[in-house]
Amino acid sequence: MEDNELVRFGVSMNRDLVEQFDKLIAHQGYNNRSEALRDLVRKALIDPNQLRLDEQVAGTIVLVYHHHLSDGLTELQHRFHHEIVSTMHIHLNAQQCLEIIVVRGVLKRLKELQQSIQVLKQVVYAELSVTHLEPEEPHSHE
Incomplete structure (x- = not known):
């Protein structure tokens, strides 16, 4: 088949x-x-709970938080700088921010990042969404 x-x-x-x-x-x-x-x-x-923790994945962490959190979040992102590809920050209103963090790496490490963000005091919401990455095939130079 x-x-x-x-x-x-x-x-x-x-x-x-x-x-x-x-x-x-x-x-x-x-x-x-x-x-x-x-x-x-x-x-x-591709639910993160269905993938193996050692799998290479890419995805996003979407979070909503009170703007007072900025310093703690920045420090945390520096600790995970190898896994973070990009971030986008949006001011929802005078008190709340939305941030989208594009991530890539081993699922276990990305879950650690998401959980570390989720437990920060000013975080209202933080969700990890990922997809499995196929291993890269070597390029032939013919």
Whole structure:
């Protein structure tokens, strides 16, 4: 069987659940259930809790915090500078900031960073979202 060969299988659900699912995927712009299910499966497979802690991943940490936190957050980001690719800082209002940190590295280390951010006193929200990285193939110079 080829890697990209489509495989058909049946799924049983109660009618109410199917109707709710159909409304949801129509609202999201899916043309059919198969596309929506494929996306749900892909999302489940890259959940940080499903990946091995030693896997190389890339992703983001999204956080909302009170602006008084800046110094502690900067110090923490310097400790994890090898894993941080980029950051974007947005002022939501006079008190709150949104920050998006693009990260890349071993999942265990990225989880440590996210957890270290989450426990900072002024952090309202911090979530790590990642995807598995395929190992790079050596380039041939032919």
